[in-house]
Amino acid sequence: MRAPLALVLVPLLAGCPDRTIAGVPVEQGTVDVKDIPAVPRRDVDILFLIDDSLSMKEEQASLKANFGRFISVLESIEGGMPNVHIGVATPNMGTSATDGTKGPSIGTCVGSGEGGKLRRLPGVGAAFLSDRDDGAGGRVRNYTGTLTEAFAQIAEVGNNGCGIEQHFEAMKRVLDNNPENIGFLRRDAYLAVIIVADEDDCSLAKSTLFDGNANDPTYGDRTNFKCTREGIECDSPNTDLDQIGQRRDCHPNYNSTTLTSIDRYVDFLKGLKPDPRDVLVAGIVGDPGPFEVVKKGNVSVLKQSCMYNGPTDVQYAYPGIRMLDFLAQFPNRTTHTTICNEDLSAGMTQIAALLKGAFQDPCFERQLLDADPQTDGPQYACTVTETRYRPNMPNEELGVIPACDATKSRIPCWHVVEDNVHCSYTKTNPHLKLVVERGGQVPAPDIHVRAECVTAPSTSGPQI
Structure with a gap:
C-alpha cells in the first residue's frame, strides 16, 4: 500500500503507565517525537540530481549560492561535520529506455546521455567530493579550497541537457554498480538523494516516446506532453488528458507501459541498505497543482503550476x-x-535538517510546553524510552528512561537544555535539545532513544 502524501500529526499516548506526558491534556498541543541512535553514526553519502535542461540556469545559481547554508547545518551536528561523500549527476539519459532500446538522436537528447556518471571535479578528476575526519582532530579531503567552492564546480551542470528528464533512472544508474562512480556508495553510510528539478520525472520503459516526425515544429511539445499523458492520471474529471482544462486528484499512472514504474526505484533504493531507514530522499521540485492542460497552437501542453520573478x-x-x-x-x-522561489536558502536548510535528524540530532523542532508554569524553571513533559533498532521491523521497546533529578542519582536519565549553537537551525525560542546522561556507560550500537515531548499550542493553525 502506498504511503499518502499528507503528513499526520502524532497523537498523545495518554494513559500509558509511568509516562510523564500522560497527565497533560491533549488540547495543550501535540508531541515532538525524536528517535535518535544512542551511539551516533558519522558517514553519509549525498547524491544531488540536478536538472540540466534549458530552463534551469537561475535555479542552479541559487542552489550553488545556498549550498553553504546546507553545510552549516551539517556542521552543527554534535561532533562536527560528518564524514561525507557528495556527488552530482544529471537526469540526462538521452533517448535510452529501460528495455535497452534507444530512440533517434533529437537535439540534445542523444544516446544514453550522461548515463548516470557523477560529475568529476575539474583539475582533480575525483568523481565525488570526500571530506572525512582523520581521527586526530583534522580532516582528509580530496579537494582544495572550501567544500562550498568545490561543490559549485561539480554543480555547474549547464542547461543544455535533454528536455526529457529521467530523474529516477539516472539516480539508479549512478548507484547501481556504475564503474564510473566506484567508491561513492558506502554500505554502512546513510544515503541521501536530493532531486532539484523544474519538471517531473519521465523515466522511460520504452523509447517509443520519441516516435514521430522530428522535423515537425510541434514535435518537441508533443513529445514532452507524452510524459504527462503516459505517466499521469487525474480522477476529477477522469477524462483524456489531451482535453484542455484543470484537473484535481492527479497521481502517477501505475499501469503505464511507456514510463517505468516508480516502485522499481523505491525498491531499488531501499534495497541498497540492510535497513531501508538508512535512505533519505528530498526534492526541490514543482508544485503539484494547479494541474491544467492548455493548447499551444493545436497541441495540448501541460501548463506550469508555479512561477516566480527571477533575476533576469x-x-x-x-x-x-x-x-x-x-x-x-x-x-x-x-x-x-x-x-518556485528565487531564494532556495530555506529549502536547502530544510533538507539539511532532514539529514541532521538521521544522525544524533537531539534538537527539538517545535516549541515545547511548560507543563507547570507555577514552578520555577521550565517543566517539560516528556516520555523517553530506550529501544532496540531492528532492521525491517518495529523497534523493540526496552524500558522508560526517567527524568534526571538534581544529583542525577539514576542513570541513565534525561533532561532538556538550551543549545543555541547546535540547535540554531530550529525555529524555536529557546533552542532546546534532549540530553541523556549515562555516567560514562556506552550503550550497544543498536540502541536508540525515543523521546515524545508535549509541544506548546500552535498560534498559527495546525502544523503538517
Whole structure:
C-alpha cells in the first residue's frame, strides 16, 4: 500500500503507565517525537540530481549560492561535520529506455546521455567530493579550497541537457554498480538523494516516446506532453488528458507501459541498505497543482503550476506528480519544497535538517510546553524510552528512561537544555535539545532513544 502524501500529526499516548506526558491534556498541543541512535553514526553519502535542461540556469545559481547554508547545518551536528561523500549527476539519459532500446538522436537528447556518471571535479578528476575526519582532530579531503567552492564546480551542470528528464533512472544508474562512480556508495553510510528539478520525472520503459516526425515544429511539445499523458492520471474529471482544462486528484499512472514504474526505484533504493531507514530522499521540485492542460497552437501542453520573478526573467516549474509520489514512499525520511522561489536558502536548510535528524540530532523542532508554569524553571513533559533498532521491523521497546533529578542519582536519565549553537537551525525560542546522561556507560550500537515531548499550542493553525 502506498504511503499518502499528507503528513499526520502524532497523537498523545495518554494513559500509558509511568509516562510523564500522560497527565497533560491533549488540547495543550501535540508531541515532538525524536528517535535518535544512542551511539551516533558519522558517514553519509549525498547524491544531488540536478536538472540540466534549458530552463534551469537561475535555479542552479541559487542552489550553488545556498549550498553553504546546507553545510552549516551539517556542521552543527554534535561532533562536527560528518564524514561525507557528495556527488552530482544529471537526469540526462538521452533517448535510452529501460528495455535497452534507444530512440533517434533529437537535439540534445542523444544516446544514453550522461548515463548516470557523477560529475568529476575539474583539475582533480575525483568523481565525488570526500571530506572525512582523520581521527586526530583534522580532516582528509580530496579537494582544495572550501567544500562550498568545490561543490559549485561539480554543480555547474549547464542547461543544455535533454528536455526529457529521467530523474529516477539516472539516480539508479549512478548507484547501481556504475564503474564510473566506484567508491561513492558506502554500505554502512546513510544515503541521501536530493532531486532539484523544474519538471517531473519521465523515466522511460520504452523509447517509443520519441516516435514521430522530428522535423515537425510541434514535435518537441508533443513529445514532452507524452510524459504527462503516459505517466499521469487525474480522477476529477477522469477524462483524456489531451482535453484542455484543470484537473484535481492527479497521481502517477501505475499501469503505464511507456514510463517505468516508480516502485522499481523505491525498491531499488531501499534495497541498497540492510535497513531501508538508512535512505533519505528530498526534492526541490514543482508544485503539484494547479494541474491544467492548455493548447499551444493545436497541441495540448501541460501548463506550469508555479512561477516566480527571477533575476533576469520569469521562471516556471511544472507539477512534480511522479516525484512527489516517489518521495512519499519514504515516510519519516523525506522532505520537499518548491523550486518556485528565487531564494532556495530555506529549502536547502530544510533538507539539511532532514539529514541532521538521521544522525544524533537531539534538537527539538517545535516549541515545547511548560507543563507547570507555577514552578520555577521550565517543566517539560516528556516520555523517553530506550529501544532496540531492528532492521525491517518495529523497534523493540526496552524500558522508560526517567527524568534526571538534581544529583542525577539514576542513570541513565534525561533532561532538556538550551543549545543555541547546535540547535540554531530550529525555529524555536529557546533552542532546546534532549540530553541523556549515562555516567560514562556506552550503550550497544543498536540502541536508540525515543523521546515524545508535549509541544506548546500552535498560534498559527495546525502544523503538517
